[in-house]
Amino acid sequence: MNMLTKGRPTKQEENLIMPDQTGTQTDTGNRALMVDEPLIFERGSADRSGIDLPEAPAVENRLGGLDRSTDIGLPGLSEAETVRHYTRLSRQNYAIDVGLFPLGSCTMKHNPRLNEKMARLKGFADIHPLQPMESVQGALQTIYELADWLKKLTGMPAVAMSPKAGAHGELCGILAIRSALEARGDAREVILVPESAHGTNPATAAFAGYKVEDIPANDAGRVDLEALKARLGPDVAGVMITNPNTCGLFEPDMKAISDAVHEAGGLVYCDGANFNAIVGRVRPGDLGVDAMHINLHKTFSTPHGGGGPGSGPVVFSEALAPYAPLPFVEINEEGHYFLVEEETAEDHHESSFGRMVAFHGQMGMFTRALTYMLSHGADGLKQVSEDAVLNANYILRQLEDILDAPFAHSGPCMHEALFSDKGFSNELSTLDLAKGMIDEGYHPMTMYFPLVVHGAMLVEPTETESKAAIDEFIGAFRSVAKRAKAGDEALKTAPHHAPRRRLDETLAARKPILVWKEPEEFAEAAE
Amino acid sequence: MSRYFTEEHEWVDVEGDTATVGITEYAQEQLGDIVFVETPDVGSELSQGDDAAVVESVKAASDVYAAVSGEVIEVNEALEEEPALVNSSAEEDGWFFRLTLSDKDELSDLMDEKAYKAFVDNL
Numbered sequence: 013m014n015m016l017t018k019g020r021p022t023k024q025e026e027n028l029i030m031p032d033q034t035g036t037q038t039d040t041g042n043r044a045l046m047v048d049e050p051l052i053f054e055r056g057s058a059d060r061s062g063i064d065l066p067e068a069p070a071v072e073n074r075l076g077g078l079d080r081s082t083d084i085g086l087p088g089l090s091e092a093e094t095v096r097h098y099t100r101l102s103r104q105n106y107a108i109d110v111g112l113f114p115l116g117s118c119t120m121k122h123n124p125r126l127n128e129k130m131a132r133l134k135g136f137a138d139i140h141p142l143q144p145m146e147s148v149q150g151a152l153q154t155i156y157e158l159a160d161w162l163k164k165l166t167g168m169p170a171v172a173m174s175p176k177a178g179a180h181g182e183l184c185g186i187l188a189i190r191s192a193l194e195a196r197g198d199a200r201e202v203i204l205v206p207e208s209a210h211g212t213n214p215a216t217a218a219f220a221g222y223k224v225e226d227i228p229a230n231d232a233g234r235v236d237l238e239a240l241k242a243r244l245g246p247d248v249a250g251v252m253i254t255n256p257n258t259c260g261l262f263e264p265d266m267k268a269i270s271d272a273v274h275e276a277g278g279l280v281y282c283d284g285a286n287f288n289a290i291v292g293r294v295r296p297g298d299l300g301v302d303a304m305h306i307n308l309h310k311t312f313s314t315p316h317g318g319g320g321p322g323s324g325p326v327v328f329s330e331a332l333a334p335y336a337p338l339p340f341v342e343i344n345e346e347g348h349y350f351l352v353e354e355e356t357a358e359d360h361h362e363s364s365f366g367r368m369v370a371f372h373g374q375m376g377m378f379t380r381a382l383t384y385m386l387s388h389g390a391d392g393l394k395q396v397s398e399d400a401v402l403n404a405n406y407i408l409r410q411l412e413d414i415l416d417a418p419f420a421h422s423g424p425c426m427h428e429a430l431f432s433d434k435g436f437s438n439e440l441s442t443l444d445l446a447k448g449m450i451d452e453g454y455h456p457m458t459m460y461f462p463l464v465v466h467g468a469m470l471v472e473p474t475e476t477e478s479k480a481a482i483d484e485f486i487g488a489f490r491s492v493a494k495r496a497k498a499g500d501e502a503l504k505t506a507p508h509h510a511p512r513r514r515l516d517e518t519l520a521a522r523k524p525i526l527v528w529k530e531p532e533e534f535a536e537a538a539e
Numbered sequence: 540m541s542r543y544f545t546e547e548h549e550w551v552d553v554e555g556d557t558a559t560v561g562i563t564e565y566a567q568e569q570l571g572d573i574v575f576v577e578t579p580d581v582g583s584e585l586s587q588g589d590d591a592a593v594v595e596s597v598k599a600a601s602d603v604y605a606a607v608s609g610e611v612i613e614v615n616e617a618l619e620e621e622p623a624l625v626n627s628s629a630e631e632d633g634w635f636f637r638l639t640l641s642d643k644d645e646l647s648d649l650m651d652e653k654a655y656k657a658f659v660d661n662l
Contacts, residue, residue, distance in 0.1 A: 460598045466569075517597045521574035522622065 046511060049100045052087045053528045060088035085530075104511040106455045107319070112477055112485050116428040116458035116470025117210070117258060119288050119310035120317060126387055127313060127380035136379045141371035145350055152349035155372060156341040158382040162306055162325055165393070166284075167297030170333035172326045173340065174373040178285050181305025181324030182216040182252070184337060184368050188303055188328060189250050189279045190220060191335040191365040198277065200249035206235040207464050208257035210283050217252060227251075229464050233259040233419040233430075237268060244276035250302075254283035256290065258462040259419055260404065260428035260470065270300025279303070279331065287311045288474065289401055289427035292394035302329040308374075312381035313476075323377035334363040339372060399475035400427040403482055407471055410486045414493050418465050427474070433467035438499030442467040447506040447514055448492035454485065543646055544655035545606045550630055551649060553640070558607055561634040562594065562625065565659050570596035573625045578614035578636050585609060585638065587645050592635050594625065607645045609638035 041048050073079060089097070106113070113120035131137065135150050145152065159171045175181040186203070193199055203217035206227040214224040227243065230236045235253065251273050255263040263269070270280045282296055282304040288311045296304050308323040309316035316322055328336050338361070339353045350356075351372070357364055388396060401424070408429035412420045416434035419425070433442040446456035446469075458470040471489075473482055495503050505514060543551040548566035552559040567573065575595040585591050585605035592603035614636045618624055625633035640646075650658060 463599060518572035518574060521572075521595075521597060 046104070047100050048511070049097065049104070051528060052089070052094075052097055053085070055097060056087050056089040056093060058083065058086065058088045060090065062089060062091040062094060108315075108317075111454060112473065112481055113317075113455050114457045114471045114473060114485065115317075115455065116260065116430070116472040117285065117461070118317065118458065119285075119307070119427070119472060119474055121288075121310075121313055121474035122476035123313055123315045123319065123380075124384060124387070127383045130383040131376050131379040133379075136375065139375075141375075146348075149349055151375060152341050152351065154382055155375075155378055156343060156349055158378050158385070159325070159341065161382070161385050162327055165291060165295070166301075166304060166306070166327045167295030168301070168304070168327035169297075169330055170328040170336050171340075172328070172336045172368070173378070174337060174367070174369045174371070175305065175324040175326055176369060176374055177309070177322030178210075178283075178305055178307045178324045179212040179216060180322075180368065181307075181326045182212060182281070182283065183220060184324075184326045185281045185303035185305060185328075185332075186216055186220045186222070186250075186252075187365050188326075188332045188335040188337075189281065191363070192279065192332055193249055195335070195363065200247055200278070202248045204240065204243060204248060204251045206240070206251070206253055206257070208233060208235060208259055208261075208263075208462060209252055209254040210258060210285060211461070213252040213254065213281075213283055222249060229259075232422040233257070233261050233464065234263055235265065235269060237265045237272075240269060241272050244272060244278065246277065248273075248276060248278045250279040250281055252281040252283060254286065255296075255299075256286040256426040258286075258470070259464065260286075260289075260425040260430050260472075261419060261422070262290070262426050266299040266301075274300065285310060286427060289397055291397045292390065293397050296327070297329065302332050303327070308377050308381040313384045314377040314380040321374050321377065323374035323381070325373070334361065335365050336361075337366055337368050338364050339367075341372075396475050397427070400473075401425075403473040403475060403477060404429045404471070406479075406482060407473060407486060407489075411489060411493070414490055414497065415469075428470055428472035430462075430465060431469045431471070432465050433469070433496070436496040436499075438501065438504075440496045440499060440503055442469055444503045444506065445469065445492050445496050448495065448503050449488065450507040451509045452488040452492060454488060542652060543606070543649035544652065544658075545604070545649055546658065547604050547606075548659075549603060549606050551606045551646075553646065556640050556643075557612070557637055558609065558640050559634050559637045560591070560603070560606055562603060562629055563655070564629045567626050567629040567633070570594065570601065571598045572596055573622045576618040576622045576625060576635070578616075578618065579611045581611050581614060583611050585611065587642075587648075595622075603635060605638070606649060607638070607640055607642070609641045611636050611638050613637040 108120050108122060139148050139151055155173055159173055162171050163169065172184055175184045201223050202225055203222040204225050204227050205214045205217065207229045217224045225243065227240045228236050234257070251269065253263065253269065255266055257263055273280050279302040280300060282301040284296065284304040284306045287306055291311055303326055305324045305326045308314045308325065309320065314320060314323060338357055339351045341349055342352055343349050352361060385393065404427050405424050408417060408420060408425050411431065415431040417431050419430060433445065442459045446459050449456045460468055461470060462468055507513065540552055540554045543553065544563065548563045550561055550563050573594060573596050577593040579585065579591050585608060587605055587608045589605045590602045591605040594601050594603055615634050618633070
């Protein structure tokens with residue numbers, strides 16, 4: 013098998029364990045159980061197949077000369093080779109089931125196996141959205157009860173279950189705001205987005221056709237309330253605010269912000285991606301929020317980040333509830349669950365702005381999220397946010413002596429701890445520390461975000477890590493931080509022990525190779 | 540020709556009615572390796588403070604604002620193929636776009652080189 017090294021992120025020979033570390037090299041380039049795996053196209057040949065297909069019967073060609081004349085170039089592998097290929101690749105991957113995943117703002121928490129067991133029950137797993145409603149009462153009840161939990165936890169009267177992820181939920185919320193404003197004949201043009209908001213917020217507002225304006229953060233990493241008030245006016249449709257914000261801090265002026273926005277005739281969208289820090293403790297409805305999405309794949313432990321689809325239900329205030337999208341589940345007097353859709357919405361939900369998706373939403377995630385809620389109970393969910401915040405503060409205080417922690421002076425953080433690379437020497441930066449963490453066996457933290465902090469590192473342990481696991485992580489983080497402060501030259505070329513060495517991200521972004529080509533062509537193209 | 544600077548780390552060269560806009564050496568250093576630049580359409584009318592261009596580095600994507608109002612008359616097409624020009628020559632070859640000034644009074648809102656240097660030193 014010929015593996016192409018040309019145009020690869022790192023060359024094979026650079027990838028070998030450095031001779032000065034062990035004094036030996038392997039003949040294959042593999043490192044014991046860590047096998048250097050080529051692309052699937054480089055394995056096997058087109059004349060091989062995992063199964064024997066019968067000779068194709070003679071058919072009349074009706075393609076009118078449009079039939080393909082060249083080989084389609086699928087790789088030919090046996091079943092065993094295929095299984096091994098993907099298993100080998102998966103072993104080079106990092107996942108929440110492998111270790112602590114400290115990505116700030118992503119809430120990578122353990123996915124309880126009980127969730128999986130429930131989602132695989134036949135009555136949930138083997139149903140179709142077009143099945144008669146009488147035959148899927150259990151599934152509809154699950155959606156109804158999950159919706160009820162979400163409304164109670166947020167203190168909001170209505171919820172749209174169908175949005176399929178966080179940013180999709182944001183769009184749903186903003187479309188509801190637009191519908192409400194248009195319904196009162198007051199279409200407005202501007203959405204205000206504080207600097208401490210998620211990056212998807214301004215993108216959503218722009219996608220929905222609004223002009224986006226920034227509101228600066230103050231020295232404590234919070235929304236500058238006076239700057240916000242000064243900008244409010246008859247052209248402002250609303251604000252999109254992330255609370256807790258992307259610095260991992262609670263916005264204490266949230267109620268004052270909402271009141272000011274409402275007074276100016278606008279509406280308040282809250283990005284609920286960080287709901288994990290306040291679930292069971294704070295009800296966004298009490299803070300004057302009009303719409304907020306909830307990431308079931310973060311706060312309520314359904315898998316994400318390659319492990320499963322997202323799910324982003326949106327809760328609404330009284331002001332926005334009439335505009336919520338279809339469909340939703342209701343219960344009638346006989347205790348039967350039914351779906352409110354276009355045909356049945358006319359009598360009591362005629363202002364709906366339409367649909368976000370064809371069907372009910374991510375059923376598999378609803379089952380998992382409700383399982384998580386029921387297995388924790390109301391008191392358990394309170395402890396979820398308590399432990400998430402406690403764990404983040406433990407990390408913040410254990411590391412603030414060695415790493416710059418820009419907002420540590422302003423008090424406790426919420427569910428994530430923010431550090432910066434201030435004080436690193438020998439031109440080392442956040443990127444180098446992140447690569448050093450890979451060598452230590454960890455997925456790096458979120459880096460260079462939020463933008464308001466130079467060289468930011470955002471760490472979110474979540475509540476599912478034990479103190480022992482967090483202590484181990486702190487030990488690793490501390491040792492790499494020490495090296496960065498001491499100016500350790502070796503950190504500049506980290507990772508040294510990963511399946512691939514440091515990638516040339518600049519070249520990859522400037523000249524990405526997106527399509528695999530046959531070796532000869534490839535070699536020429538790369539010249 | 541006189542050169543002006545903004546707090547958003549852009550430079551503006553003014554010659555007659557024509558202004559050339561780019562990002563400063565400080566800005567390119569902060570952004571790191573630039574991988575993509577999106578320039579405005581020739582002929583578009585920009586008001587001071589409008590989003591005019593986008594610059595993307597390995598670290599972040601940032602907006603480049605119109606430091607002054609005017610009509611875009613030329614963009615640096617070399618940046619499409621070679622965004623790295625912004626890194627190697629931010630204040631010369633890595634210019635972004637040229638526009639015809641519609642309001643010369645706006646220049647008084649901008650900083651001169653000395654004031655910009657003091658501004659950067661204070662960051």
